[in-house]
Amino acid sequence: MNWDVIIKWLPRLTEGALLTLELVAIAVIAGLLLAIPLGIARASRHWYVRALPFGYIFFFRGTPLLLQLFLVYYGMAQFDVIRQGPLWPYLRDPYWCAIITMTLHTAAYIAEILRGAIQAIPPGEIEAARALGMGRRQTLLHIILPRAARIGLPAYSNEVILMLKASALASTITLLELTGMARTIIARTYLPVEIFFAAGLFYLLIAFVLVQAFKLLERWLRVDACQGR
Numbered sequence: 719m720n721w722d723v724i725i726k727w728l729p730r731l732t733e734g735a736l737l738t739l740e741l742v743a744i745a746v747i748a749g750l751l752l753a754i755p756l757g758i759a760r761a762s763r764h765w766y767v768r769a770l771p772f773g774y775i776f777f778f779r780g781t782p783l784l785l786q787l788f789l790v791y792y793g794m795a796q797f798d799v800i801r802q803g804p805l806w807p808y809l810r811d812p813y814w815c816a817i818i819t820m821t822l823h824t825a826a827y828i829a830e831i832l833r834g835a836i837q838a839i840p841p842g843e844i845e846a847a848r849a850l851g852m853g854r855r856q857t858l859l860h861i862i863l864p865r866a867a868r869i870g871l872p873a874y875s876n877e878v879i880l881m882l883k884a885s886a887l888a889s890t891i892t893l894l895e896l897t898g899m900a901r902t903i904i905a906r907t908y909l910p911v912e913i914f915f916a917a918g919l920f921y922l923l924i925a926f927v928l929v930q931a932f933k934l935l936e937r938w939l940r941v942d943a944c945q946g947r
Contacts, residue, residue, distance in 0.1 A: 720909060724916045727903050731913075734899030735920045741885050741895060745820035746878050752825040757832025757866075758858070771829065778826035784887050786823055791815040791891045816888040824881050828874060835870035836862060868939050875932035879925055896920055 759771040778786065794800050794809045808814040839862060847857045889898030900917040904910045 719915070720912050723907060723909055723912050727907070727913065728916070730899055730903060731896065731916055731920060734894055734896040734917075735924065737893070737899075738882070738885050738895040738920075739924065741816055741820060741888060742878065742882050744817055745824055745885075746828075746881055748817075748821045749824035749828050750874075752821065753828035753832055754863075756825065756829035757836065760829060760833040761836040775826040775829055778823050779830070783819070783823050783884050784890065787816065787819045787887055787891060790819045812888070812891040812893045815891060816885075816893055820881060820885065820888075823884075824877060827877050827880075831870045831873045831877065832866055834873075835866035838869050839865050871932070871936055871939065875929070875936075878928060878932070882921065882925060882928065 756771045756774065759767050760775070762768050790809070791812060794815075800806060800809060809818075843861060843865065844857060847861045852860065885895055886897035888895050889901060892898070894902060896917050900913045904913050907913065
């Protein structure tokens with residue numbers, strides 16, 4: 719193992735790791751915001767409310783992220799109306815294409831997590847809220863969503879880790895995140911073992927920090943729930 723090479727290129731790998739963190743953070747937060755109405759609609763008792771979210775979720779869960787990334791980055795450019803539209807400066811930029819695709823992709827999975835969490839709430843808690851005179855909106859905001867957040871947090875943390883690993887696909891559209899930066903360095907040094915080893919350590923470190931952060935959040939929410947009782 720040539721440690722001198724790893725140390726020499728460590729700053730560039732750090733740049734790639736920071737971009738990876740940026741992509742993942744924006745995607746999972748924006749995806750969560752998009753997933754909330756989708757998950758609520760998926761948990762509806764009415765089929766016509768569930769239909770559109772079901773189609774969205776079915777598409778993004780049923781097709782590979784790489785294919786979706788290519789459709790956005792390469793496919794959108796095939797339409798004149800898009801090239802001449804106001805969104806073209808963003809859709810021709812690999813950074814925004816990665817953000818948009820990763821957000822849409824993870825939103826489908828988070829919506830299903832939220833749906834399952836909502837349906838896992840004991841009916842007695844919802845009935846108790848209504849017995850206290852809460853309306854549908856109050857019950858949703860003060861009972862259902864906070865309870866679903868606690869139930870779905872472990873699954874959401876897994877989705878964040880999966881998106882961290884999936885972010886490596888952004889390198890296929892010339893984005894120099896951690897994997898893309900590692901491939902660029904390898905093209906110059908011809909030392910794939912050392913560089914990919916260093917990149918792997920970065921991924922492990924980021925995943926470890928994320929896991930610990932979610933453990934602390936789960937513990938805090940559990941304490942908060944106990945205090946609320």
